[in-house]
Amino acid sequence: MATLDDVELLTSLHNDLAYTQTDDSRYDAYYEGTQRLRRFGIAVPPDMAYLETVVNWPRLVVEAIEERCDVKSFIRGGDDLASEDLREMWDANNLDSEFHLAFLDSLIYGRGFLSVGTNEDDPDHPLITVESPAEMVVRVDPRTRRVTMALKVYGAMPYNLAALYATLYLPDRTVWFEREGGDWVETDRDDHGLGRVPVIPFFNRRRSGRWIGVSEMADAVSLTDAACRSLTNLQVASESHSVPQRWALGVSKGDFVDQDGKPLPVWEAYFGSIWSNENKDAKVGQFASSDLSNFHSTVNHYANLLAGIYGLPMRYLGQNTANPPSADGIRADEARLIKRAERKMSAAGDQLGRVMAYALRIRDKAWPESGDRIKVEWHDAATPTYAARVDGIQKLTGGKPILSREGGWDELGWSDARKLREKAYIDEEATDPLIQQLHTSLRITEAQPAPANNLPAQPATPVAAPNAPASGR
Numbered sequence: 001m002a003t004l005d006d007v008e009l010l011t012s013l014h015n016d017l018a019y020t021q022t023d024d025s026r027y028d029a030y031y032e033g034t035q036r037l038r039r040f041g042i043a044v045p046p047d048m049a050y051l052e053t054v055v056n057w058p059r060l061v062v063e064a065i066e067e068r069c070d071v072k073s074f075i076r077g078g079d080d081l082a083s084e085d086l087r088e089m090w091d092a093n094n095l096d097s098e099f100h101l102a103f104l105d106s107l108i109y110g111r112g113f114l115s116v117g118t119n120e121d122d123p124d125h126p127l128i129t130v131e132s133p134a135e136m137v138v139r140v141d142p143r144t145r146r147v148t149m150a151l152k153v154y155g156a157m158p159y160n161l162a163a164l165y166a167t168l169y170l171p172d173r174t175v176w177f178e179r180e181g182g183d184w185v186e187t188d189r190d191d192h193g194l195g196r197v198p199v200i201p202f203f204n205r206r207r208s209g210r211w212i213g214v215s216e217m218a219d220a221v222s223l224t225d226a227a228c229r230s231l232t233n234l235q236v237a238s239e240s241h242s243v244p245q246r247w248a249l250g251v252s253k254g255d256f257v258d259q260d261g262k263p264l265p266v267w268e269a270y271f272g273s274i275w276s277n278e279n280k281d282a283k284v285g286q287f288a289s290s291d292l293s294n295f296h297s298t299v300n301h302y303a304n305l306l307a308g309i310y311g312l313p314m315r316y317l318g319q320n321t322a323n324p325p326s327a328d329g330i331r332a333d334e335a336r337l338i339k340r341a342e343r344k345m346s347a348a349g350d351q352l353g354r355v356m357a358y359a360l361r362i363r364d365k366a367w368p369e370s371g372d373r374i375k376v377e378w379h380d381a382a383t384p385t386y387a388a389r390v391d392g393i394q395k396l397t398g399g400k401p402i403l404s405r406e407g408g409w410d411e412l413g414w415s416d417a418r419k420l421r422e423k424a425y426i427d428e429e430a431t432d433p434l435i436q437q438l439h440t441s442l443r444i445t446e447a448q449p450a451p452a453n454n455l456p457a458q459p460a461t462p463v464a465a466p467n468a469p470a471s472g473r
Helices: 004-019 021-032 046-051 057-066 084-092 095-109 220-240 266-270 293-310 327-333 335-364 386-397 405-412 416-430 433-447
Strands: 071-076 111-117 127-131 136-141 146-154 165-170 173-180 183-190 199-203 246-249 283-286 374-378
Touching (some): 004 146, 004 165, 004 183, 021 057, 057 095, 057 220, 057 335, 071 084, 071 095, 071 335, 084 335, 095 335, 111 136, 111 335, 199 335, 327 335, 405 416
Antiparallel strands (some): 071 374, 111 127, 111 199, 136 146, 146 165, 246 283
């Protein structure tokens, strides 16, 4: 039976979730490119509103970071090698693809969530599930930085936006509710005694003392609106002012009729390719077409402002630049973007460590010895060319090597399975007699001194053995 305290907590958390819905809907529209501009009806007549053009810069600024953040491995506290069982747990939940949904949510809405729970079908691999920010809300203890309570509401019907079901997560219990006649009624509970709330939030651009994130798109919204208005005005101008305007003297409205004598519509008469009339004194001419380059310059100016705020290379925004195509040039061009991605990975890695620690607790019925100290290794956020990357690794592993062979493989981002296959290939080559014979021939060739002055090598003069008889005539 639900206690009054549980229902009050549910109601209070539900109010917190309702507070974010307006901003969530707004940011969702900007990410999907379905937002609509507020029109003043000055530059664009209401009947030409269908020419509205949307440029999706918010999606660009989000995905430019998200696509650089890929998890590589997990290392338990006190260990030096990657944990195979944590990686197995990660793979069992398809988190190579699923985690990006939570990470993307954190960038779009300012917060994303993962929950950890028992897997009845496979107890060795607890369920790690991505939760929607539209359905989940949490409260955090500012001292321990842990979630103290969480609520998930779901099951809203299309004709009724009110959620039908709710799940209340508390440190020692999880309670399920169902709405009946406008009231929440408990349907089930699990007194698990975990001591922690198995919901882990990922906050974007969190500030001290504020346990709520900020959308990565927040700074891009106003610039996007401004660019969209300029592009919409450009659409209208290209439909009218880019066509040379004409003038006519000595004509009347009755001169613009079709073959049946009916008056032509205004726009059809304006855009008509041939004007003819029977008045010999009529004069017809045209003005020069409008120059639309001012719209181009305005949109480019907004693009420059956006690039300056987010550290995006101008080529990301379709601008032609003179940056060299070398790996060093690319990395220098993306320096701020790379650093921003690394900052995101650092914050997300702390929370992912907690996710895996909770999963171990549920699987093993005890907290791991390392606690939450599980380190997350990420792939390099930079994008050097592959050839330059391999060349650099070759220099580190050849001559007087700085890296071992396997260290070079790690820098290339090879998986453990790929490294095992490569080791098998090397062992197979070491026992192949043909390859051994080839290596022997190469060593002999390299040991022979090069002939002087590029002359062909002369055969060696035989030396008589000691006490050998002299040759006679």
